[in-house]
Amino acid sequence: MMGAGWWCVETASGLLEPREREAVLGDLAEAGEAAWHGLIAVLGLALRRQVLLWKSWRPWVSAFGVVLPNSFQLMGFSMLVSSMFLQDLQRGLRSEELSNLLGKSVLLAIVAWSCGFAVGAISRRTLWVSCVACLLPCLFCFSRFAVPHRSPLSLLLFLPFAMCGGWFGLRRGRLRLRLALPIAMTATVLTISGWTGSWLSLLALLWPGWFLVAMARKQPARA
Amino acid sequence: MLGEFEYLIITAAASLGDQAYGAAIRDAIEETAGRKCSVGALYTTLDRLEAKGLVQTWMGEATQQRGGRAKRMVRVTAEGEAAAKDFYDAVARISRGAAWAVKRTGGIA
Numbered sequence: 001m002m003g004a005g006w007w008c009v010e011t012a013s014g015l016l017e018p019r020e021r022e023a024v025l026g027d028l029a030e031a032g033e034a035a036w037h038g039l040i041a042v043l044g045l046a047l048r049r050q051v052l053l054w055k056s057w058r059p060w061v062s063a064f065g066v067v068l069p070n071s072f073q074l075m076g077f078s079m080l081v082s083s084m085f086l087q088d089l090q091r092g093l094r095s096e097e098l099s100n101l102l103g104k105s106v107l108l109a110i111v112a113w114s115c116g117f118a119v120g121a122i123s124r125r126t127l128w129v130s131c132v133a134c135l136l137p138c139l140f141c142f143s144r145f146a147v148p149h150r151s152p153l154s155l156l157l158f159l160p161f162a163m164c165g166g167w168f169g170l171r172r173g174r175l176r177l178r179l180a181l182p183i184a185m186t187a188t189v190l191t192i193s194g195w196t197g198s199w200l201s202l203l204a205l206l207w208p209g210w211f212l213v214a215m216a217r218k219q220p221a222r223a
Numbered sequence: 224m225l226g227e228f229e230y231l232i233i234t235a236a237a238s239l240g241d242q243a244y245g246a247a248i249r250d251a252i253e254e255t256a257g258r259k260c261s262v263g264a265l266y267t268t269l270d271r272l273e274a275k276g277l278v279q280t281w282m283g284e285a286t287q288q289r290g291g292r293a294k295r296m297v298r299v300t301a302e303g304e305a306a307a308k309d310f311y312d313a314v315a316r317i318s319r320g321a322a323w324a325v326k327r328t329g330g331i332a
């Protein structure tokens with residue numbers, strides 16, 4: 001198993017779980033397969049594994065129920081927060097406006113974090129699809145951004161919080177109820193108090209937080 | 224009830240006994256049944272059979288012949304044997320009277 005062809009096979013086998021990689025590469029070596037046969041075998045297995053994952057509800061809900069709709073909403077929300085911040089700066093900071101800005105910023109952080117956590121927790125092995133489902137709307141809006149005197153980066157204020165939530169979701173899987181419940185309730189109260197959009201959009205933003213509550217009830221988080 | 228490919232894997236693994244692992248099962252299926260057995264089909268089906276409790280798998284020893292890589296060993300469980308027997312009986316029953324079955328067994332099938 002030497003040469004550029006086998007290097008490709010070894011690299012492609014990185015798509016497989018470590019134990020499976022070991023068994024498959026060993027089988028290919030024992031069978032004395034040609035490198036390109038080996039490459040097709042490894043890629044075929046990786047593809048089958050991905051297809052099988054999509055028989056579950058998890059990747060569908062994650063990519064098309066959370067990431068895709070909420071990426072657009074959170075970009076809009078990020079724009080709102082950055083506009084409020086700039087307006088407050090121009091007018092001078094007053095306590096009422098400052099508290100409003102603070103409330104919206106906290107809400108953005110909580111909603112983005114809980115969306116990220118839900119995505120990380122429910123679709124670990126198809127996370128790359130969720131990442132693409134977030135990246136595409138971001139690139140679309142980024143390329144069409146035409147607000148004068150504003151950076152398109154203001155669209156992406158939600159992204160660090162969502163990524164942080166996704167990382168925690170991947171690592172922990174579940175939250176303790178005593179943590180999940182305050183997060184969901186805070187997001188719900190803050191959202192409903194100043195909501196002017198449709199109920200469907202509201203539901204799309206809030207359900208990941210309540211999903212974390214429902215998951216947390218079943219068992220405590222791993223230590 | 225088992226699928227045809229699941230039956231082939233269980234039967235090949237049972238025939239191989241202690242020597243049942245990925246590459247050996249592939250060879251047995253390709254040589255005996257005369258059908259192509261891809262690595263992808265083999266390992267995804269083994270996972271499905273293991274999830275159903277019909278086989279057990281574990282990582283075996285590494286050998287020089289395999290470039291120092293471990294084997295995924297396979298053992299058919301009692302449930303797996305029962306499922307394979309059910310499949311075989313069903314095929315035998317449904318084949319009674321079929322021209323090709325009568326020709327091969329002299330009508331005893």
